[in-house]
Amino acid sequence: xxxxxxxxxxxxxxxxxxxxxxxxxxxxxxxxxxxxxxxxxxxxxxxxxxxxxxxxxxxxxxxxxxxxxxxxxxxxxxxxxxxxxxxxxxxxxxxxxxxxxxxxxxxxxxxxxxxxxxxxxxxxxxxxxxxxxxxxxxxxxxxxxxxxxxxxxxxxxxxxxxxxxxxxxxxxxxxxxxxxxxxxxxxxxxxxxxxxxxxxxxxxxxxxxxxxxxxxxxxxxxxxxxxxxxxxxxxxxxxxxxxxxxxxxxxxxxxxxxxxxxxxxxxxxxxxxxxxxxxxxxxxxxxxxxxxxxxxxxxxxxxxxxxxxxxxxxxxxxxxxxxxxxxxxxxxxxxxxxxxxxxxxxxxxxxxxxxxxxxxxxxxxxxxxxxxxxxxxxx
Numbered sequence: 582x583x584x585x586x587x588x589x590x591x592x593x594x595x596x597x598x599x600x601x602x603x604x605x606x607x608x609x610x611x612x613x614x615x616x617x618x619x620x621x622x623x624x625x626x627x628x629x630x631x632x633x634x635x636x637x638x639x640x641x642x643x644x645x646x647x648x649x650x651x652x653x654x655x656x657x658x659x660x661x662x663x664x665x666x667x668x669x670x671x672x673x674x675x676x677x678x679x680x681x682x683x684x685x686x687x688x689x690x691x692x693x694x695x696x697x698x699x700x701x702x703x704x705x706x707x708x709x710x711x712x713x714x715x716x717x718x719x720x721x722x723x724x725x726x727x728x729x730x731x732x733x734x735x736x737x738x739x740x741x742x743x744x745x746x747x748x749x750x751x752x753x754x755x756x757x758x759x760x761x762x763x764x765x766x767x768x769x770x771x772x773x774x775x776x777x778x779x780x781x782x783x784x785x786x787x788x789x790x791x792x793x794x795x796x797x798x799x800x801x802x803x804x805x806x807x808x809x810x811x812x813x814x815x816x817x818x819x820x821x822x823x824x825x826x827x828x829x830x831x832x833x834x835x836x837x838x839x840x841x842x843x844x845x846x847x848x849x850x851x852x853x854x855x856x857x858x859x860x861x862x863x864x865x866x867x868x869x870x871x872x873x874x875x876x877x878x879x880x881x882x883x884x885x886x887x888x889x890x891x892x893x894x895x896x897x898x899x900x901x902x903x904x905x906x907x908x909x910x911x912x913x914x915x916x917x918x919x920x921x922x923x924x925x926x927x928x929x930x931x932x933x934x935x936x937x938x939x940x941x942x943x944x945x946x947x948x949x950x951x952x953x954x955x956x957x958x959x960x
Contacts, residue, residue, distance in 0.1 A: 666690035707836030710847035716886035887960035896954035
């Protein structure tokens with residue numbers, strides 16, 4: 582039986598890679614430069630983030646200018662997503678099932694892994710601090726105004742112009758596909774939207790549909806009436822806020838977005854306090870770019886929304902680690918890396934008391950590396 586398993590494994594693994602390539606959207610769109618580091622020992626990959634440099638004037642002189650210190654940082658990408666999708670057949674079942682059953686079940690197993698990887702990467706959206714659009718309102722209903730607003734945010738946040746991607750849920754993608762401004766692209770020779778039902782590259786963004794785009798529900802006590810208690814100085818990443826209109830317990834979640842003095846911020850530390858009238862200390866990103874006065878009003882995205890995304894490739898990183906191949910003792914374990922999706926898929930076939938178990942598994946990790954290179958399009 583071991584020889585039979587060994588002969589079948591490469592074909593099932595190849596079919597699995599094809600299925601992953603078709604269904605795993607996010608790993609294909611983000612930075613995958615750290616796969617080689619993921620193959621080394623250790624479960625954390627430290628991704629470097631460069632520090633900003635200020636240009637200075639040059640004045641010819643005998644003495645050279647003093648060196649300027651740089652302060653690069655790093656973001657930890659932890660290989661903590663390890664999941665399997667198994668199924669099994671008894672020897673009796675193997676004789677009675679219809680032809681093609683095993684490839685069909687393998688495709689379903691891969692679908693489960695692909696959806697899980699997508700969910701995992703998309704779940705990093707809680708670190709994104711800016712958003713365009715209106716919560717609970719599907720974007721692109723009549724025009725491309727929301728796309729323009731998202732572009733402005735990315736430009737303001739100094740995201741590079743190339744390698745921008747948009748990932749939309751089915752409703753938003755349906756609106757964008759049929760909005761008149763997109764359909765009119767056929768007048769310039771682009772007929773993909775009309776003929777193939779694909780948006781492609783529009784407005785400097787490659788657009789994709791992903792059924793796994795998540796919904797997000799803000800903390801339960803983000804109501805109207807929030808204001809700054811005291812003042813906030815430039816560079817501060819904490820503030821005390823109060824709400825004179827409510828006295829219930831405040832629940833502030835990581836990922837909640839609020840605006841203050843024209844700048845958007847995201848909560849980075851969850852907070853619960855018994856009395857919001859006494860003040861709640863919030864921690865957020867980015868640091869204040871403008872000083873804020875006492876009693877400055879805070880506008881919160883307090884309604885649940887769909888977290889559609891527009892981002893530069895380097896906003897997120899994904900790395901997948903190839904796992905060991907093992908042969909013998911009635912088992913066959915092989916792994917292979919898909920060059921398109923960057924996913925290292927492993928298939929284990931094993932025998933145990935009159936049945937064969939098929940198990941696909943993936944070990945990987947993802948992180949939101951550069952928050953400034955991404956924004957949300959609320960839906």
